[in-house]
Structure formats: structure tokens, C-alpha cells
Amino acid sequence: MSPSIPLQEMIRAIRSARTQCEERGVIQRECAAIRAQFRQSDNGSRSHNLAKLLYVHMLGYPAHFGQMECVRMIASSRYSEKRVGYLGAMMLLDEKQDASLLITNSIKNDLSHSNQYVQSLALCTLACMGSAEMCRDLAPEIDRLLRASNSYIKKKAALCAVHIVRKVQDLGELFAPAARSLLAEKNHGVLHGAVILITDGVCFVLCMFQTVPELVQIMRSLTVSGYSPEHDVAGVSDPFLQVRILRLLRILGRHCETASDAMNDLLAQVATNTDSTKTVGNAVLYETVLTVLDIKSESGLRVLAVNILGRFLLNNDRNIRYIAMTSLQKIVNTDHNAVQRHRGTIVDCLKDHDASVKRRALELSLALVSASNIRSMMKELLLFLSSCPPELRSHTASGIFTAAERYAPSQRWHIDTMLHVLTTAGGDVRDETVPNLIQLITNTSELHCYTVHKLYRALLTDISQQPLVQVACWCIGEYGDLLLRGECQETEPVQVSEDDVLDALETVLQSHMSSPATRAFALTATMKLSTRITDNVELMFKIFKTGSGIQLRKFMIFFLLFLKNVLSPSVLRAAVLERMPVIEKNSGQSNGESAGAKTEPKIMVKPGETSPPQQPVNQVCDLLDLLGGSEGPAQPNPAQSTTAAGLTMNTSSAAGGDLLDLLGGFQPTPTLSVYEKNGVNLTLQYERQSDAVLTVTLTACNSTDSDISSFSLQAAVPKVCPQRRPSPHHRSVESGRRGDLDLSQSSSASLFTAFHPCPIQVHLKMRIRISYTVQGSAFQDMVQVDSFQGL
Amino acid sequence: MELQDNELITLEIIHRYVELLDKYFGSVCELDVIFNFEKTFYILDEFLLAGEAQETSKKSVLKAMEEADLLQENGGFQSRLFAAPT
Numbered sequence: 001m002s003p004s005i006p007l008q009e010m011i012r013a014i015r016s017a018r019t020q021c022e023e024r025g026v027i028q029r030e031c032a033a034i035r036a037q038f039r040q041s042d043n044g045s046r047s048h049n050l051a052k053l054l055y056v057h058m059l060g061y062p063a064h065f066g067q068m069e070c071v072r073m074i075a076s077s078r079y080s081e082k083r084v085g086y087l088g089a090m091m092l093l094d095e096k097q098d099a100s101l102l103i104t105n106s107i108k109n110d111l112s113h114s115n116q117y118v119q120s121l122a123l124c125t126l127a128c129m130g131s132a133e134m135c136r137d138l139a140p141e142i143d144r145l146l147r148a149s150n151s152y153i154k155k156k157a158a159l160c161a162v163h164i165v166r167k168v169q170d171l172g173e174l175f176a177p178a179a180r181s182l183l184a185e186k187n188h189g190v191l192h193g194a195v196i197l198i199t200d201g202v203c204f205v206l207c208m209f210q211t212v213p214e215l216v217q218i219m220r221s222l223t224v225s226g227y228s229p230e231h232d233v234a235g236v237s238d239p240f241l242q243v244r245i246l247r248l249l250r251i252l253g254r255h256c257e258t259a260s261d262a263m264n265d266l267l268a269q270v271a272t273n274t275d276s277t278k279t280v281g282n283a284v285l286y287e288t289v290l291t292v293l294d295i296k297s298e299s300g301l302r303v304l305a306v307n308i309l310g311r312f313l314l315n316n317d318r319n320i321r322y323i324a325m326t327s328l329q330k331i332v333n334t335d336h337n338a339v340q341r342h343r344g345t346i347v348d349c350l351k352d353h354d355a356s357v358k359r360r361a362l363e364l365s366l367a368l369v370s371a372s373n374i375r376s377m378m379k380e381l382l383l384f385l386s387s388c389p390p391e392l393r394s395h396t397a398s399g400i401f402t403a404a405e406r407y408a409p410s411q412r413w414h415i416d417t418m419l420h421v422l423t424t425a426g427g428d429v430r431d432e433t434v435p436n437l438i439q440l441i442t443n444t445s446e447l448h449c450y451t452v453h454k455l456y457r458a459l460l461t462d463i464s465q466q467p468l469v470q471v472a473c474w475c476i477g478e479y480g481d482l483l484l485r486g487e488c489q490e491t492e493p494v495q496v497s498e499d500d501v502l503d504a505l506e507t508v509l510q511s512h513m514s515s516p517a518t519r520a521f522a523l524t525a526t527m528k529l530s531t532r533i534t535d536n537v538e539l540m541f542k543i544f545k546t547g548s549g550i551q552l553r554k555f556m557i558f559f560l561l562f563l564k565n566v567l568s569p570s571v572l573r574a575a576v577l578e579r580m581p582v583i584e585k586n587s588g589q590s591n592g593e594s595a596g597a598k599t600e601p602k603i604m605v606k607p608g609e610t611s612p613p614q615q616p617v618n619q620v621c622d623l624l625d626l627l628g629g630s631e632g633p634a635q636p637n638p639a640q641s642t643t644a645a646g647l648t649m650n651t652s653s654a655a656g657g658d659l660l661d662l663l664g665g666f667q668p669t670p671t672l673s674v675y676e677k678n679g680v681n682l683t684l685q686y687e688r689q690s691d692a693v694l695t696v697t698l699t700a701c702n703s704t705d706s707d708i709s710s711f712s713l714q715a716a717v718p719k720v721c722p723q724r725r726p727s728p729h730h731r732s733v734e735s736g737r738r739g740d741l742d743l744s745q746s747s748s749a750s751l752f753t754a755f756h757p758c759p760i761q762v763h764l765k766m767r768i769r770i771s772y773t774v775q776g777s778a779f780q781d782m783v784q785v786d787s788f789q790g791l
Numbered sequence: 792m793e794l795q796d797n798e799l800i801t802l803e804i805i806h807r808y809v810e811l812l813d814k815y816f817g818s819v820c821e822l823d824v825i826f827n828f829e830k831t832f833y834i835l836d837e838f839l840l841a842g843e844a845q846e847t848s849k850k851s852v853l854k855a856m857e858e859a860d861l862l863q864e865n866g867g868f869q870s871r872l873f874a875a876p877t
Contacts, residue, residue, distance in 0.1 A: 011825060015825075115862075155845055156840060166841075189845055192847060240800065243800045
């Protein structure tokens with residue numbers, strides 16, 4: 001075993017080790033030597049060995065075998081060993097170690113030692129790692145020391161008491177009287193400790209209101225009286241004590257009017273007299289500002305405080321700007337007007353290089369946006385968005401959206417702003433932005449032309465921003481005809497041809513940058529355009545052959561067949577792909593319904609269950625079943641899995657709804673209940689779509705608990721009215737929910753649509769025959785409806 | 792640092808500590824701290840206690856250090872028994 005080397009040598013050896021392995025080797029050797037030394041009885045180099053061990057501990061290696069040695073050394077009578085022993089105790093021991101209990105007795109003895117440095121060692125250790133039990137045991141000792149000893153010990157005892165009070169709240173009362181009397185001391189260290197003790201003594205701080213005048217006096221003497229070189233820091237006398245006293249005053253004045261009044265003058269004085277060229281002066285000013293804002297101060301003082309914060313904002317030191325903004329953030333809601341005055345500076349801070357300053361400035365700016373300054377603030381925020389770090393982008397974007405929504409001076413401005421954000425930071429906006437924007441666009445009908453032109457141009461320049469592309473595709477699909485018209489009073493006219501538009505959509509479909517959702521948008525848009533602008537079916541086919549993804553392929557097949565079978569832009573096709581009605585704002589809806597489906601209760605809504613196909617008006621409806629739910633002109637079905645799918649569905653469903661009676665808006669449909677027996681309710685709804693066409697809907701609802709089978713419905717009208725209706729067919733009507741007669745919730749309701757082109761003058765009658773089987777028995781009935789009111 | 796702490800004064804405390812080290816070691820550099828780490832800990836113990844500054848006067852801190860060092864060098868307590876400096 002090599003002889004142990006002195007501390008300095010060891011440190012040098014460790015530092016010169018070039019690899020981890022070498023270092024570990026040296027350390028292992030040394031630790032072995034130290035362990036051997038520890039096992040031997042008292043020798044002169046114990047303190048050195050422990051010091052070496054502590055160094056090794058600082059580097060991160062295990063050193064627990066030194067704990068017992070620490071305990072032994074603390075108990076030694078030599079000062080050098082005590083010193084290192086206590087240091088070792090502070091570094092190696094903590095509450096969780098059992099050995100810490102062993103030193104309690106040593107500390108107790110040392111606290112009453114005649115030499116003050118030994119006492120201070122003990123106090124220091126107790127304040128550093130004293131556990132709750134140790135604190136409880138030794139608290140009376142500390143209290144004794146607080147009163148009876150010299151100021152060197154008193155100040156240490158005061159801080160030790162602080163630690164005790166933080167660890168064990170109840171012991172605070174023990175120290176209250178002593179703390180109070182310490183305030184009369186001259187020694188700054190003692191004062192400092194006493195102020196901290198009062199601040200942290202939770203249970204007695206509130207009884208200390210009478211100390212306020214004393215504290216004010218101390219502060220005054222600090223700020224006004226002469227230069228004391230000992231405590232001076234760059235021209236401010238004892239800033240540490242000043243800050244401490246200010247904080248205590250803050251706590252005392254927080255809820256108390258009288259205390260706050262007593263401090264007002266002092267705070268004003270400190271605020272105006274403190275030199276703010278150096279950090280230390282700013283530190284005191286900062287504390288003053290915090291105090292003023294927290295207590296019940298008069299308004300003049302508050303304005304002064306906010307002005308100081310404004311001055312901080314102009315400071316070159318980044319730290320100071322940072323804390324100024326943090327403080328302003330706290331008061332922006334309460335003292336809004338005062339902070340508004342500094343808006344210009346805050347907005348300038350957006351351009352700072354430091355990321356945390358930028359973040360704070362952004363928060364403040366968003367909080368300061370109001371109706372009067374929205375335009376200029378938005379300009380700044382948009383500028384910021386184009387240059388801000390990526391992690392702040394989505395926050396900025398959503399902040400801008402909220403502000404725009406709340407304070408938009410005009411619709412056009414609103415749309416412009418949102419488009420600007422989408423072009424700049426499209427990738428970072430939140431998901432609900434797209435439906436919100438679409439909803440906004442449909443609501444401003446006078447700007448459709450302008451919007452679609454702008455979006456088309458944006459699409460041509462850049463197709464990488466997904467939300468923008470989605471919105472653009474949707475708009476082009478909806479308002480493509482406006483695009484081709486070429487003229488628009490708000491923007492310069494530009495000639496756009498059908499091919500251009502289809503090309504643009506095709507590019508989106510084929511681009512590898514487009515997400516599946518975007519592709520679905522583009523697909524739907526192309527589909528809609530087949531009625532709006534062009535009949536060029538071959539071109540459509542070509543487009544539909546591109547793209548990938550199972551979901552998309554399903555749509556493509558559907559669309560292809562739809563096109564094939566309904567070649568001419570028949571009534572059906574036009575009706576299915578009608579313009580979307582104005583969307584009502586639904587909040588918190590998922591599944592794409594927010595994008596377009598109006599859930600009108602009078603329309604039969606079927607939550608996604610598969611019912612056997614309706615008598616299809618044409619083959620298309622059969623295909624619609626492929627898509628997970630019966631879908632047809634007669635049956636809207638909103639439950640979908642993707643947003644785009646939802647949009648597709650909702651287009652058809654809304655259009656399908658058109659065929660029912662959605663067209664023309666929200667007029668209530670007259671409802672007639674024609675048959676109610678055996679749990680079968682038959683209601684009739686009708687609406688005149690145009691002069692020649694009347695749509696009648698018969699709805700059957702099953703309110704029994706069991707299934708109804710072999711349901712068949714036949715309707716006849718007078719020969720004068722030629723009718724065009726699907727032939728009835730058989731079907732099972734499943735059991736409705738127990739006790740639930742609400743039509744929209746019935747689990748099965750059949751729909752039956754009839755077209756009745758009928759001259760107005762003829763009085764319409766209808767005879768209905770129904771037959772069904774319920775619970776084993778068959779029923780057959782006939783009902784005559786003689787009058788349709790409201791026609 | 793806790794939520795209600797004044798950040799700027801903490802900067803000052805750190806600055807003060809470095810000044811103390813500087814005074815004690817005479818133009819302190821990194822190596823001084825490494826090779827005399829236990830002394831730096833002792834100075835820290837004189838300056839801060841329970842997480843707070845205990846002595847705002849540089850002079851007192853350094854004086855206390857001096858005397859403690861003297862005590863250590865002399866070894867044992869037979870030779871010195873101090874009256875309290877104020």
C-alpha cells in the first residue's frame with residue numbers, strides 16, 4: 001500500500017490523469033489508503049485524509065465510509081479536526097443518514113463552548129443540515145444564544161433560528177420575543193438576521209405590525225445617513241439589508257392600511273433617491289417597486305413604480321429588462337392603463353436577441369392588445385411572427401387569432417390577417433384554425449370573390465403550408481365559379497381558366513408535401529367543381545387516378561362511379577354538390593361536424609349505424625353505403641372518421657338534406673303526425689322546393705321495445721299530381737330506446753322521400769298504407785291525409 | 792432561488808462572495824479554488840448561513856476567517872480564548 005500523499009499532491013495527480021480510467025485508478029488507491037488510515041487510531045493526519053475524501057466526494061465518487069470518521073472528528077478537541085469534521089458532516093451527512101443523529105450531542109456541547117468559533121461551527125452545521133428532530137432538541141439552546149452572547153454569535157444564531165423555523169413551523173413562537181428585541185441592535189449582521197427571522201416566522205409575523213415604525217427608521221438611516229465604507233456596495237449603503245427590510249415591509253403592509261400609510265413616504269424617498277446606474281441600485285429599486293405594487297399604496301406611488309419599471313425596460317442590461325417585464329406581466333391586468341403607456345418599449349423588446357426576453361415581450365404584447373391599438377399591434381405581431389424562434393410560433397399564431405377575433409375592425413382585415421398568418425407560419429397553427437377560418441369565410445358572403453382570388457394566388461405560390469392549402473382547396477371548391485369570373489372589385493382582375501384551377505388542385509393532390517387530409521380536401525374540391533365550372537369528365541378521371549392511401553382510394557372510387565353514373569349535371573348531381581350553407585359556429589365538436597354539418601334536430605340524424613339501404617334514387621346511393629353508413633339523398637349521415645371525410649360526407653349529407661328541406665334555409669317544416677298505433681309513429685314533413693316540386697318526407701319511428709319487421713309503406717296521391725317516387729320496400733325497424741320518443745335519438749327511423757311535382761292549385765291528398773309485424777302479430781293499416789297546411 | 796426572491800440582489804450576493812474570495816486569496820483564480828476548496832467552503836460558511844447572507848460587511852467576514860485560521864494553525868485551544876469582536 002503506497003503511503004498517503006498530501007492533499008495538494010492528490011489533487012494534482014487527479015487533475016493530471018488523462019483518462020477516466022486513470023483517474024479512477026488514482027482515486028481508488030487513495031480511498032484505500034484513507035480507509036486504512038481511518039481504521040488506525042488517532043494520528044496527526046486525520047484532517048488531511050478527511051479533506052482528501054471530501055475532494056473525492058465532490059468529484060462524484062462514493063465516500064460514505066467517511067461518515068463515522070466525521071462524527072469522531074467532530075468530537076475531537078482540536079480545532080483543525082473539528083473544522084474539517086463539521087465540513088465533512090455538512091457535505092456527507094443529511095437527514096436521511098443515521099449518523100446525523102450521532103452528532104446532535106456534539107453540536108449541543110459545542111454550542112456552549114467557550115470559544116466562539118467552535119460555537120459558530122456548530123451553529124453553521126445545524127443551520128445547514130439540521131433535521132427536524134435536531135432542531136427541536138436544540139431550539140432552546142439557540143434561543144439562549146440569541147439573547148446572551150456577542151453579536152458575532154447572535155447573528156449566526158438568528159440565521160440558525162431561521163432554519164429551525166423553516167423546518168419546524170411551530171417553534172416560531174419560541175423566538176418571537178428575542179427576534180423583536182434584536183431589531184434594536186446596531187450591528188448590521190444582527191439586524192439582517194433579525195429581519196429575516198421575522199420575515200420567515202410565519203406564525204408571528206402578523207403580530208409584528210408595531211415594528212413598522214422601527215423598520216422605517218432603520219431604512220431611513222441607511223439611505224440618508226453618511227457613507228459607511230464597510231457596508232457600502234457601489235454607493236448604496238448595505239443594499240442587502242435594505243432589500244430585506246423592504247421585503248418585510250411588503251409582507252406587513254400587504255393587507256394592512258395603516259402600515260401601508262406609514263411606509264408611503266419612505267418608499268417614495270427610496271424610489272427617488274437611489275442611484276440606478278449600477279445593478280445594486282437597481283436591485284433596491286426593484287424591491288421597492290415590488291413592495292409598492294403589493295401593499296395598499298396610493299395611486300401616485302403606483303404610477304411612480306410603473307414608471308420605474310418602464311425605465312428598466314429601456315436599460316441596456318438584459319437582466320433588468322427581463323425582470324421588468326416579469327413584473328409588468330403581473331400587474332397588466334390590474335393597472336392596465338399604466339402599462340399601456342409603455343407599450344412602445346415592450347413592442348421594441350420583441351426584437352431583442354434573447355429568447356426569454358422575446359417570450360416575455362410576446363406575453364405582454366398579447367395582453368396589451370385592445371380595440372384601439374389593434375391595427376398597429378397586429379402589424380408588429382405579424383412582423384414578429386415572421387422572425388420569431390420556432391418554439392414561440394404556435395403561441396404567437398394562436399395569440400394573434402384570439403386578438404383578431406376579439407378586436408377585428410373589419411371582416412376583410414380579419415380574413416387578411418388570418419391569411420397572412422397562415423402563409424407565414426402555417427405549419428404551426430392549431431387544428432381548429434382551419435374550420436374556424438372556413439366558418440369565418442362562409443359568413444362573409446360579400447368577400448367570397450376576394451377571398452377565393454387571394455387564396456388561389458397563395459396556393460399558386462406555395463403549397464407546403466398545410467392549413468393554408470386546405471382552406472384554399474375548400475374555397476376553390478366552393479367558389480370556383482367566382483374565380484373564373486375573373487372580376488372582383490377588391491383585387492386586380494386576373495384571367496383564370498378552368499384548366500388552371502384543375503391543374504392547381506392536381507398539383508396539390510400529387511405533391512408529396514400534402515398530408516392525407518389535404519389531399520382529401522383537394523379531392524372534394526375537384527368533385528364540387530364538376531358542377532360549378534366544368535363538365536370535363538375525362539379530366540376529372542385523370543385527376544382521380546392519382547393520389548394514394550386507402551381512405552382516399554375509397555373516396556376516389558366513389559367519386560368516379562358517381563361521375564360515371566350521373567354523367568350529366570343532373571338535378572341530383574347539382575343538388576348533391578350544392579353550395580354549402582352558412583355554417584353556424586359550433587364549439588367543441590369533433591369528427592368534422594364543426595366544419596359543416598348543421599345538426600338540425602328535425603333532420604333525421606343517424607349516428608353511424610348501418611341500416612339497410614334506402615330505396616336508392618339511383619345506384620349511387622348503394623355505393624355510398626361503402627363509406628360506412630347509409631348515405632343518400634334521403635338520409636344524412638354525419639358520423640365520420642377524418643375531417644376531410646367529414647367534409648365530404650357533410651357536403652353530400654347537407655346536399656342530401658337539401659333534397660329533404662334544407663334548401664332555402666331554416667324555415668320550420670310543417671310536421672303532421674299521421675299514424676300512431678302499436679308503438680309505430682308515422683309523421684309527415686313536407687316542403688315546397690319550387691313551384692313545381694314538393695318534397696314529402698314520411699318518417700316512421702318505433703317506440704316499442706322490440707323489433708318491428710316486414711315494414712312496408714305505400715303512398716298514393718291523386719292522379720292530377722304526377723308523382724315520382726321510389727317504390728316502397730321492406731325493411732326492419734329496430735327497437736327504439738326504452739322510453740325514448742325523441743325522433744332524433746331513435747335508433748332506427750326510416751325515411752321515405754317522395755317527389756311530387758304538383759301544380760299549386762290542386763289540393764293535395766295522400767293515402768298511406770302501412771303494414772308491419774310486431775311481436776309476432778301482423779298489422780295493416782290505411783291512413784288518409786287530406787290537407788297539407790301551409791301549401 | 793425561490794419565487795419571491797429578488798434576482799438582482801442575488802446577483803449582488805454572488806458578486807460579493809467572489810470579492811471575498813479575491814480578497815482572501817489575493818487575485819483569486821480557478822486553481823486557487825480547486826486546491827484550497829476547504830478554505831472556500833469556510834469562507835462561504837462565514838458569508839452565508841441557512842441560505843441567506845449573514846454578514847454584509849466584507850471586513851468582518853475576512854477578520855473572522857483570519858482568526859479562525861490562526862486558531863487552526865495553533866492547534867488546540869490551550870493558547871487562545873477570544874473575547875468577542877463586535
